[in-house]
Amino acid sequence: MSDLFIVPEGHRRARADKALAMAFPEHSRVAWQRAIDAGLVKRNGVALMRKDEVQAGDELTYAMPEVVPTDLTPAQIPLEILFEDEHLLVVNKPAGMVVHPGAGTTGDTLVHALLAHCAGTLSGIGGVERPGIVHRLDRETTGVIVVAKTDTTHRGLAAQFSERDLHKEYLALAMGVPQLLSGSIDKAIQRDSRHRHRMTTSETGKHARTDWKVEETYPDFKITLFRCHIHTGRTHQIRVHLKSIGHSILGDHTYGWRPLEYPDLDVPRVMLHAAYLKFEHPITKEEMEITAPLPADFKVVVAALKT
Numbered sequence: 001m002s003d004l005f006i007v008p009e010g011h012r013r014a015r016a017d018k019a020l021a022m023a024f025p026e027h028s029r030v031a032w033q034r035a036i037d038a039g040l041v042k043r044n045g046v047a048l049m050r051k052d053e054v055q056a057g058d059e060l061t062y063a064m065p066e067v068v069p070t071d072l073t074p075a076q077i078p079l080e081i082l083f084e085d086e087h088l089l090v091v092n093k094p095a096g097m098v099v100h101p102g103a104g105t106t107g108d109t110l111v112h113a114l115l116a117h118c119a120g121t122l123s124g125i126g127g128v129e130r131p132g133i134v135h136r137l138d139r140e141t142t143g144v145i146v147v148a149k150t151d152t153t154h155r156g157l158a159a160q161f162s163e164r165d166l167h168k169e170y171l172a173l174a175m176g177v178p179q180l181l182s183g184s185i186d187k188a189i190q191r192d193s194r195h196r197h198r199m200t201t202s203e204t205g206k207h208a209r210t211d212w213k214v215e216e217t218y219p220d221f222k223i224t225l226f227r228c229h230i231h232t233g234r235t236h237q238i239r240v241h242l243k244s245i246g247h248s249i250l251g252d253h254t255y256g257w258r259p260l261e262y263p264d265l266d267v268p269r270v271m272l273h274a275a276y277l278k279f280e281h282p283i284t285k286e287e288m289e290i291t292a293p294l295p296a297d298f299k300v301v302v303a304a305l306k307t
Contacts, residue, residue, distance in 0.1 A: 002040070002061040011056045016041060016048045020062065026152050027064065035064055074116035075107050082144065082290050086121070087153045087283045089114075090146045092292040095269050099136045099145065114147060121149055134158045135233065140251070143170070143274025143292040148282075156282025164231060166279040170238055171215065171294070172226045173271035173301060174247040175258070182213035185241040189234040198254055199236045201244045208234040210241040218305040221262065223250065225302070227275075238272060250301070265304060268297050 007019060014022075017036055021029035032041070039047040040063040043054065054060065080092040091110070093099070098109045114131040115122070122131055132148030134157045148154035160166045190205030192198040209231040216225040224247065228238050239255045242248065248256030250271040259267065277290045294302075 002042075002063045005060045005062060007054050007056050007058040007060070009056045011054075013053045013055045015050065016052050016054050016060070017050055019054050020060075026150075028151055028155060031064065031151065035062060040064070072101060072112060072115060073107055074119065075112040076116050077108060077113035079113055079117055081117075082292060083288070087150055087281070088146060088148050088157070089118070090144060090277070090288075090290050092295075093137055093142055093145050093274075095140050095142050095295060095297060098139050100133055110145070110147075118149060132157070135161050137274055138236070138270070138272075140269040141272045141274060142295045142298070144168075144277040144290050145274070146277065146279070146290075153282045157279070160279055160282075161233065164233070166277065168230050168233075168274065169276040170228045170230070171273045171275045171298075172228055172238055172242060173250045173298075173305075174224055174226055174242050175222070175250065175256075175261075176247045177217050177219065177222055177224050178214065178245070178247065182211070183245075185210045185212065185245060187241060187244055189237060189240055191235075199234070199240050201240060206232075206234055208232045208237050208241065210238055212242070221265065221305055223305055239270070265301070267301060271298060271301060273298055 005020070005023060011019065017029050017032040020032045020041070021027065033050055035041050036048055036050055041048050042061045043058055080094070081089060082092050083090040093110060098105050100111050101109050111131060111133065118131060132151075132154030134148060134154060135145065137143065137145055146157060148157050186209045187201040188203065188205035189199050189208045190202045192200040211229040211231070212226050214224055215227045218224070226242065226247070228242075230237055236255070239249055239252055243255040248258075251257055251267040252270045273292070273294060275292055279288050280286070281288050
C-alpha cells in the first residue's frame with residue numbers, strides 16, 4: 001500500500017531521493033534510492049528515476065521496499081548487556097569473539113549473537129535485517145561496543161564516530177615503565193608495506209592521536225597498566241602507538257610482545273580492554289556513559305602481577 005506525500009510550498013527543485021530523505025529522516029537517502037529503483041515512488045502514476053527532480057506541489061506516492069531477512073543464522077550466544085533500549089544496545093564483548101562475519105569466520109560472531117538476542121527488533125539497514133555495527137573491536141580485545149537497532153540510530157551513531165564526537169578509553173597492560181606519568185602520541189598510521197596484516201607509524205599515513213596515563217605500575221615485572229584515550233579510530237591504533245614508544249602490549253605477538261622475558265607470567269591474549277565510552281544517545285539526546293568491567297582473564301593477569 002502506498003502513502004501520499006505532497007512536496008511543500010517553498011521547496012526548491014531537488015532530486016526525489018534528496019527531497020524525500022529531508023522530509024522523512026527516519027529513512028536514509030540510500031533507502032529512498034532503493035525505493036525509487038524498485039519503482040515504488042511515483043508522480044502522477046509514473047515511476048520516478050533517481051535523476052528526476054521534484055518541486056513544490058508535486059504529489060508523490062511511495063512505499064518502502066520490504067526488508068529482506070538476513071541469510072545469517074541467529075546463534076544463542078550469551079551476551080553481557082551493559083545497556084539496552086528500543087533504539088540501541090551496548091555489549092561488553094568477550095575475548096575471542098569476532099564482531100562481524102567475514103572470510104574465515106563461522107556462526108559465532110557478535111552479529112550472529114545479536115540476531116538471536118534482538119529477534120524481530122532490528123532495522124533494515126542496506127535492505128537486509130541486521131544490527132547496525134558502527135565500530136569494531138579486534139578479536140582478542142574486550143569491552144564496550146555499541147550497536148544500533150534502527151536506521152536512524154545507526155546514522156546518528158555513525159556520525160559521532162566519524163566526527164570523533166565521543167570519548168573512548170581503553171586499559172592496556174604493556175611492557176616497561178615510562179619515565180612520565182602521562183603523555184600524548186601523535187603519529188600517523190598506515191598499513192605496513194612488508195606485512196599487510198600489520199599497521200605501522202609513518203609520515204604519510206592517516207592522522208592518529210592517543211593520550212595515555214599510568215594507572216598502575218608493577219615494578220617487579222617492569223609492566224604498566226595504561227589508560228588510553230583515543231581521539232581517532234585507526235586500525236590497531238593503541239597497539240601500534242604504544243609499541244612506537246617502547247611499550248608493547250602483553251600478549252600482542254604482532255607488535256612486539258616478548259613472552260620469554262616473562263616466563264612466570266601466563267598471558268592468554270592481547271591485554272587490551274575497551275573500558276569506557278561516552279556518547280550522545282542519537283534519539284533521546286541523553287549523555288550516555290558506559291563502563292565495562294574488566295574480564296576475568298585480565299583480572300587474573302593483574303592479580304599475578306601484584307603477587
